[in-house]
Amino acid sequence: xxxxxxxxxxxxxxxxxxxxREMKRFSRVKARIIGSLAMPFLxxxxxGLPMRSVLIEDIGFxxxxxxxxxxxxxxxxxxxxxxxxxxxxxxxxxxEVLVAPVNRFSIILGRSxxxxxxxxxxxxxxxxxxxAMGVRITSVSGFFLSIVVMLLTCATFTGFGLxxxxxxxxxxxxxxxxxxxxxxxxxxxxxxxxxSAMPSWVRYIMYINPLTYGVDGLRGTLxxxxxxxxxxxxxxxxxxALSLTLATLGAYFFSRMEAD
Amino acid sequence: xxxxxxxxxxxxxxxxxxxxxxxxxxIEEGEIFGFLGPNGAGKTTAIKMLCTILNPxxxxxxxxxxxIVQQRDEVRxxxxxxxxxxxxxxxxxxxxxxxxxxxxxxxxxRTREQRIAEVLGLLELQGKEKTQIQHCSGGIQRRFEVxxxxxxxxxxxxxxxxxxxxxxxxxxxxxxxxKMLNEKEGTTMILTxxxxxxxxxxxxxxxxxxxxxxxxxxxxxxxxxxxxxNLISLQVAYDDDSLVNLLKQIAWIKKIExxxxxxxxxxxxxxEKIPELIDFTDNHNFVISSIELHKPSLEDAFLHYxxxxxxxxxxxxxxxxxxxxxxxxxxx
Numbered sequence: 001x002x003x004x005x006x007x008x009x010x011x012x013x014x015x016x017x018x019x020x021r022e023m024k025r026f027s028r029v030k031a032r033i034i035g036s037l038a039m040p041f042l043x044x045x046x047x048g049l050p051m052r053s054v055l056i057e058d059i060g061f062x063x064x065x066x067x068x069x070x071x072x073x074x075x076x077x078x079x080x081x082x083x084x085x086x087x088x089x090x091x092x093x094x095x096e097v098l099v100a101p102v103n104r105f106s107i108i109l110g111r112s113x114x115x116x117x118x119x120x121x122x123x124x125x126x127x128x129x130x131x132a133m134g135v136r137i138t139s140v141s142g143f144f145l146s147i148v149v150m151l152l153t154c155a156t157f158t159g160f161g162l163x164x165x166x167x168x169x170x171x172x173x174x175x176x177x178x179x180x181x182x183x184x185x186x187x188x189x190x191x192x193x194x195x196s197a198m199p200s201w202v203r204y205i206m207y208i209n210p211l212t213y214g215v216d217g218l219r220g221t222l223x224x225x226x227x228x229x230x231x232x233x234x235x236x237x238x239x240x241a242l243s244l245t246l247a248t249l250g251a252y253f254f255s256r257m258e259a260d
Numbered sequence: 261x262x263x264x265x266x267x268x269x270x271x272x273x274x275x276x277x278x279x280x281x282x283x284x285x286x287i288e289e290g291e292i293f294g295f296l297g298p299n300g301a302g303k304t305t306a307i308k309m310l311c312t313i314l315n316p317x318x319x320x321x322x323x324x325x326x327x328i329v330q331q332r333d334e335v336r337x338x339x340x341x342x343x344x345x346x347x348x349x350x351x352x353x354x355x356x357x358x359x360x361x362x363x364x365x366x367x368x369x370r371t372r373e374q375r376i377a378e379v380l381g382l383l384e385l386q387g388k389e390k391t392q393i394q395h396c397s398g399g400i401q402r403r404f405e406v407x408x409x410x411x412x413x414x415x416x417x418x419x420x421x422x423x424x425x426x427x428x429x430x431x432x433x434x435x436x437x438x439k440m441l442n443e444k445e446g447t448t449m450i451l452t453x454x455x456x457x458x459x460x461x462x463x464x465x466x467x468x469x470x471x472x473x474x475x476x477x478x479x480x481x482x483x484x485x486x487x488x489x490n491l492i493s494l495q496v497a498y499d500d501d502s503l504v505n506l507l508k509q510i511a512w513i514k515k516i517e518x519x520x521x522x523x524x525x526x527x528x529x530x531x532e533k534i535p536e537l538i539d540f541t542d543n544h545n546f547v548i549s550s551i552e553l554h555k556p557s558l559e560d561a562f563l564h565y566x567x568x569x570x571x572x573x574x575x576x577x578x579x580x581x582x583x584x585x586x587x588x589x590x591x592x
Contacts, residue, residue, distance in 0.1 A: 011366075013363050013364075013366055014363065014364050014366075016363075017360055017363040017364055020360075021349065021352070021360055024351070024352060024356060025349065025351045025352070028351045028352075028392070029351060091346075091347075091349075091350065092343060092345045092346055092347035092348075093347055093348070093349050095313065095343055095345075095347050096343070096347040096348075096361070096408075097364065098313060099311055099312065099313055099336055099339075099341055100336065100361070100364035100365060101333045101334075101336035101337045101364075101365065101366075102364055
C-alpha cells in the first residue's frame, strides 16, 4: 500500500524511461549537439583568446569570460529543453505520455533530469575547451562545487523553459521569442563584462537575473573567490531558492497542461 | 454478456457548444464497436473522454468497471489507444518507441521483450523495428502505433480514425490486422471512423453519431435492413408531388425519398418489382430515364438516420490535410 502511494508521486521506471528518451533523442540529432556547442566555442576562440591578456578586475579576460560562456551554454540549452515540451505536444508525443498510467510529476521529473544531464554535459565540454585554451581552474574542490552550480542553474532555467513551453500555444511563436527572452538574460548576467562596469540602474536588473548568480557562482568556484562579486554561499542560496521555485512552477503548469 | 464499457448520459460542451450530447450505451467484451459519423460529430471527443484525457461536462462512464473521472489510473492501466494523429517519437526507432511505451506501463524487462516480439510479429513489423520512425513510410508508422496500442495487453483498444490518410492497400491490410488482433487477443475494440466501408467491414456493432447524438445503434446488417430490403433508384421527370403521392399508394413501397432528380424507394421485394414499377409509371404518363435496384449500403443507412450523406466535405479535407501536415512535419 505504502509503495503504491509512493508510486503516485515518484515512479522510478517511467522517470528513468523519460530520462533515457531525452538522452537517445539528443544523441540522434547530431546537428543539435554541434549547434549548441558552436556558439560558445566560437565566442571563446574569437573573443576570449585574442583578448586573453586584457585584465578585467585583475583577472585575464579569458579567465573572466570562460565561466560566463559556460553559464550562457547552460542558459540556452536548459531553457530549450524545458520549452521543447511544446514540440512534444505538437508532434503528439505528449498525448501518448499523458494517457500512460504514470503521474505527471514523474513524467516531468524524468524529462527534466534528462535535459539537465544533457545541458551539464554540454557545459562540461565547453569548460574542457576553455581549459584547453589556457583557463586555469583553481582547485579540484572548486571544480566539483562548480558542477553543483551548473546543476542548480540548469534546474532553474529548465523550469523557466517549462513555464514558457506550457504557457505558449505555438512553437512558431516560441521560436521567435526565444532570442528575445534569452539574449537579455545573457547580457544582463555579467557573463561578458563585470557588473561594476554598468550604471547602477542596470545593476538592479542584474540583481534579479538568476543567471547573474549562476555565472558569479561559476567564477567563484572555478577561477577563485576574488573573481566573484557575491560570496559563494549567497549564490548557492539564491540558486537553490530559484531552482526550487521555477522547477515547481514549471511542473505545476505541466500538470495542468492539456494534451490537446 | 459482460459490458466492458458502460456510458451514461455522457456529455461534453466546449464554451456552450455541445460536442457530445447525453450519449448512453454499453459495449460488450470482445466486440468491435464503431462510432460512425461525419467530422465534427463528436466521435473523437467521446473517445477522448473514455480515454481519460478529457473530462466530461456531465454524465459518467465506466471502462473495465472503473470510473473515467474518479479512477483514471485504473482505466489507463487497462486501455490502449491509437490516436488519430501520429504520436510516436520520430527520432526513436520503432522498437525504442515500443520499449518506451512498455516501460511507461511498468512492464519488467522479460515481459517487455517477449511482448514487443509478439506485437512485432502480429503486425509483421520484423525487420523494420530498428529504423527511426521518421524514416518509415506512413503505413509502417501507423502499424507501429497500432502495435504500441496492443503492447500492454489492453482489455479495450481505442482506435481513433485508424486509417485516416492511408492509401487503399494499407487501409485494407490494417483492417485485417485489426480483425485478426480482435480474434487472437480477444481485445475489445472501439473505433471511430467516417469511412462507411470501414465500419461495415470491421464492426460487430456500430453507432451512427451525428451532432453529438446517437442516431442509431445496431449491427451493420440491421442498420442496413432498417432502410428496407432493397432500394430502387428511379430517375424520372416529375414536377410536383403527384408521382410521389401515387407511389405512396403502392403497398410494397415502404419509404420514398426525393433526391434532386431521382427518387429513392425502399421496397419490400426484389427485381420482380421493377417491371411493375415501370408499368405503373407508364400508366400515369411519367417517363423513367433510368432505374436501378441495389442492396442498401451503410451509406444508405446513414442517410436514412441522419438525413444527410457522409460526404468528403470541406471540413473533412481540412482534417486530412492537417493529419498529413503533422505526419510530414513529424518526419523532419
